[in-house]
Amino acid sequence: MNNTQLHIQANTFSLKRFPNNPFDKSLRAWDAADEYIIDHVADTINLIELAHIVIVNDSFGALTCAMAKLSPQANISVYTDSYMSMRAIAQNLKGSNLDKNNVTMHSSLMLSELAGKSVDLVLLKVPRTLSYLDYLLFTLSQTLGTASNTGQSPIVIGGAMVKLVTSSVMNIFNAHMGNTTTSLARKKARLIFAECAVKTDNGGNVAQTLSLNPHCIHEVQDKEIDLTLHNYPNVFCRDQVDIGARYMLKVLPSITRANQVVIDLGCGNGILGTSLLLQNAANAPKMIYIDESFMAIESAKVSLNNSTVDERLKARAEFLVGHCLDEFINHSEDSSGNLKGVDLILCNPPFHQQNTIIDDIAWQMFTDAKKALKVGGELRIVGNRHLDHRAKLKKLFGACEIIASDAKFVVLSAIKQRARA
Numbered sequence: 195m196n197n198t199q200l201h202i203q204a205n206t207f208s209l210k211r212f213p214n215n216p217f218d219k220s221l222r223a224w225d226a227a228d229e230y231i232i233d234h235v236a237d238t239i240n241l242i243e244l245a246h247i248v249i250v251n252d253s254f255g256a257l258t259c260a261m262a263k264l265s266p267q268a269n270i271s272v273y274t275d276s277y278m279s280m281r282a283i284a285q286n287l288k289g290s291n292l293d294k295n296n297v298t299m300h301s302s303l304m305l306s307e308l309a310g311k312s313v314d315l316v317l318l319k320v321p322r323t324l325s326y327l328d329y330l331l332f333t334l335s336q337t338l339g340t341a342s343n344t345g346q347s348p349i350v351i352g353g354a355m356v357k358l359v360t361s362s363v364m365n366i367f368n369a370h371m372g373n374t375t376t377s378l379a380r381k382k383a384r385l386i387f388a389e390c391a392v393k394t395d396n397g398g399n400v401a402q403t404l405s406l407n408p409h410c411i412h413e414v415q416d417k418e419i420d421l422t423l424h425n426y427p428n429v430f431c432r433d434q435v436d437i438g439a440r441y442m443l444k445v446l447p448s449i450t451r452a453n454q455v456v457i458d459l460g461c462g463n464g465i466l467g468t469s470l471l472l473q474n475a476a477n478a479p480k481m482i483y484i485d486e487s488f489m490a491i492e493s494a495k496v497s498l499n500n501s502t503v504d505e506r507l508k509a510r511a512e513f514l515v516g517h518c519l520d521e522f523i524n525h526s527e528d529s530s531g532n533l534k535g536v537d538l539i540l541c542n543p544p545f546h547q548q549n550t551i552i553d554d555i556a557w558q559m560f561t562d563a564k565k566a567l568k569v570g571g572e573l574r575i576v577g578n579r580h581l582d583h584r585a586k587l588k589k590l591f592g593a594c595e596i597i598a599s600d601a602k603f604v605v606l607s608a609i610k611q612r613a614r615a
């Protein structure tokens with residue numbers, strides 16, 4: 195079986211995941227739900243007549259590539275929370291020789307900009323996180339149909355593997371979209387058909403409604419931490435403090451010198467970085483928050499801005515959306531490829547991508563961290579014991595110290611050594 199060639203509707207698309215692991219050929223860049231959506235729309239809708247297709251939460255570009263091929267006259271607006279999905283979609287459009295000029299990609303935080311625009315078809319890959327689905331459908335229900343050329347409601351088709359199409363998912367669809375039905379299952383995937391009623395007004399001030407809406411920011415207060423977290427719907431651990439992060443907070447390093455630079459890598463809501471700033475007010479460093487989720491970066495920004503951190507430090511903080519440290523390294527290297535390294539990197543690394551459990555991303559984060567640190571700089575991480583990050587760090591850095599450990603978690607520290615001559 196060729197795991198990079200999707201043959202569908204008399205076309206072949208060359209699709210790879212991003213990042214692509216050439217050693218793991220078992221992971222495909224599409225699933226049976228993508229195939230079901232593509233076959234259904236190609237068989238039932240006159241795709242050649244559509245002017246504007248909206249694709250939400252496409253994983254690696256199967257839906258975007260198929261629509262770009264089957265509906266070449268349409269403008270395609272892609273909304274996702276994932277920088278890695280954007281990279282995958284761009285890579286796969288190119289790999290399948292498709293014109294990307296009619297495809298635009300946006301953070302799903304910008305979904306409300308659809309207000310007042312004509313949309314013919316919405317394809318939605320149902321996300322695993324219910325609060326994110328709630329946000330997406332609420333926002334679509336407030337915006338879609340506000341200025342349809344045809345006066346018709348746009349067609350909304352969701353798709354997911356059967357195990358994700360739970361009664362909670364259907365309740366959310368029904369609550370926001372009105373009457374919702376499902377297809378029969380095919381290859382363990384199911385489609386969801388929704389009606390999005392056309393609004394008779396022009397949507398009013400949708401952006402303002404959304405900024406106030408209960409589906410957006412969720413505040414988490416925790417008696418053990420001195421920080422209110424402002425969590426957007428798709429941020430990691432939206433409803434409570436992650437137990438790994440909680441463990442790491444007990445052993446955050448002390449900053450003993452002024453003018454240090456620290457990265458909170460895979461920052462989520464910025465709990466590690468912002469707590470470090472609060473615990474080290476005297477020598478508080480410049481903090482750089484990095485995540486591949488747009489909602490994580492917004493959560494980190496809002497949480498920092500609402501914290502008691504000194505206003506000057508807030509103004510110095512930087513926020514970057516990127517894959518591991520690639521964007522940071524690209525922006526920080528001078529023309530000769532030299533990098534002004536950072537002093538400390540804090541990381542609670544991810545252990546899955548989309549629905550797959552992998553440790554490739556953690557590896558990439560550790561490798562990038564070694565590049566981005568100055569000599570003597572420290573990478574401090576927390577992880578589940580069974581993931582054996584210690585072996586990885588020892589291999590990369592030469593040594594790795596256990597700072598704390600219990601039955602479940604371990605906090606590790608690796609120091610960048612001077613390269614041997």
Ligand SMILES: C[S@@+](CC[C@H](N)C(=O)[O-])C[C@H]1O[C@@H](n2cnc3c(N)ncnc32)[C@H](O)[C@@H]1O
Pocket residue numbers: 278430431436438439459460461462463464465466484485486487490516517518519541542543544545555
């Ligand atoms: C285990 S969570 C930790 C979040 C937060 N630091 C905490 O401790 O609660 C891992 C974070 O890594 C982010 N992430 C996943 N893949 C990434 C990548 N390739 N580059 C940057 N961040 C990534 C996820 O979005 C998530 O916010």
